[in-house]
Amino acid sequence: MTGNEPTNEIVLGVTAGGGGAAGAEMEHDNPVAGLFDDIEGTPGVAKPDPILVAKGVRRSFGGLVAVDVDYLEVQRGAITALIGPNGAGKTTFFNLLTGFDKADTGHVELNGDSIDGVASYKLASRGMVRTFQLTKALSKLSVLENMKLGAKDQGGESMAKALITPLWRRRENEVEEQARGLLDRFNLTHMSDEFAGTLSGGQRKLVEMARALMTDPELVMLDEPMAGVNPALTQSLLGHVKQLRAEKRTVIFVEHDMDVVRDISDWVVVMAEGRIIAEGTPESIGKNQAVVDAYLGSSHDSALDFSDDDTPSEASDA
């Protein structure tokens, strides 16, 4: 994977330019615009309509407490960014929310129902789907097969029914149609029959996101969707994430790039050392002293660079 640093500046240029055919194409409605204006940015603050609620979620590895989240609500239909310095516990928290890891204590509710101890594979049918920090394209399956795998309610996925083609052919055709539609939307149609292993890193990110959409999720959890992706493709990915919101889906994503966070997120949750240290709108979060301290006080993570003129902050003055 390539480093992010040179990428950031170019992205910044593109964003600042604000024009271009690509930029215009990427305009999407924001159904939750203005929703967060009156919400106070304190950790654990209540949201008007939370889709996901985490209470007292704690996970330790030996003596190290990786995640210790007191309370978090995630607003339905919004794009929520989860940021924090390296080692803050973002991915571990993601794994806990998606059933890929088990919390020592705590409760997670999805749409008001508890999902504590629910196996990860059962969450897709409840409307939650995730992607991974290290992209998981299924190399020796074609891009189209990758997509078809994501679809729900496939009778042909039972061994007995699989033996008799007429029992699954019709559903398979529907699935293929759905898959081709999504591939078209993600500009991957020309790659349909290629092995996913032959795609570039950025294309794999696209396939993974498109494949996740095959499950028709309510809640999409993206773990570093822009990592190692070139600037042009980053713009395209951002557009696709905004498109998810326009379709009334909820998005939670982990990201290091503050330009990306500011560009697309409605709400930002900041983690450090396993805890949620701040919440707020992207505009307010850069001014938050706790956030600045967490980033610059401990690890000097270069990803949170507030030198951009749009959002002056203590960090740039310091």
Add this chain to the structure above:
Amino acid sequence: MDWGQILTQIFSQGFGTQAVVFALAGIGLNIHFGYTGLLNFGQVGFMAAGAYGVGMAVFWLEWNFWFGILLGIAYCLGLALLLGVPTLRLRADYLGITTIAASEAIRLFVRWRGNRERTGASEGINDFADPFYANNIFTRPGSQSYKFLFFEYRADDLWVMLIGWTVVALCVLVTWQLMRSPWGRVLKAIREDEDAVRALGKNALSYKLQALALGGVIGGLGGMLQVIDKQSVQPDTFNPVITFMIWTVIIVGGVGRVWSPVIGAIIFWALISGLEVFLRELLQTGAGDEFEQFLNLNVSNVSQVKFMAFGLGLMLLMRFRPQGIFGSREEMALDDR
């Protein structure tokens, strides 16, 4: 040098019962490793489970032979659960370690003296398959054998081969159909990345268990056919070397291809038995004295030398065609990324 004799051996062994047995065990292992990515180093354990299912049903339980086949299948399913439930949640290596140990444990358990009344211990179980041969359509009064060109087959062998290759054909058909279905797509996806499959809402553990059971049962059918052919179940025929010969078979054919275990098994037995006759002929005619001296070849080590030669061939295959006969190099190259 009697080339006729060598060719006869190549053809009769290449399509003989051993090739059928290895083809079946290979089809099973190919489902495990080739499609699902399960490292099963104990396929011979499933063969033993199938074989002892039939044998024990007749010998110990005094059941009808045909019900014995069902018992064999049940044993294989039981073994798959026993191996799979504790290990399939863990990393792939754990299944590998467990299966190789389990296959040896099975062999030692059935040959244990305390099991004499159930498994026949080290004497095994003999002459249990008469009902199988009672239905032989090739049996005819007078002559007991058939001649085709310069091949001669006993009527009983022909019957085993007919049933055997029919079962192979059915298993190939089932594998082909399953692997083009959405079920097979999930298996292949698990081979590539299990977490991605779970994130998309598939119960990866259940699919891996199903694959282990299916491949195990097909391997068990191979074991049954082997003991039916010999009319004898012997514990020591199920030693770990067999597992690695079956791995050879699917590697020669190319993993993850429907036909590869069948063609691999034919080539394996054709070459192994052809080599043996060739080396014996060499000794008899003295045509290659220098070669004999170089290898220190003599009557007592011919069967070792043939495996050495086969091993050399396998190394050359790995060097020049690592994807096997049916594999695709393009696909194999994706592993390196």
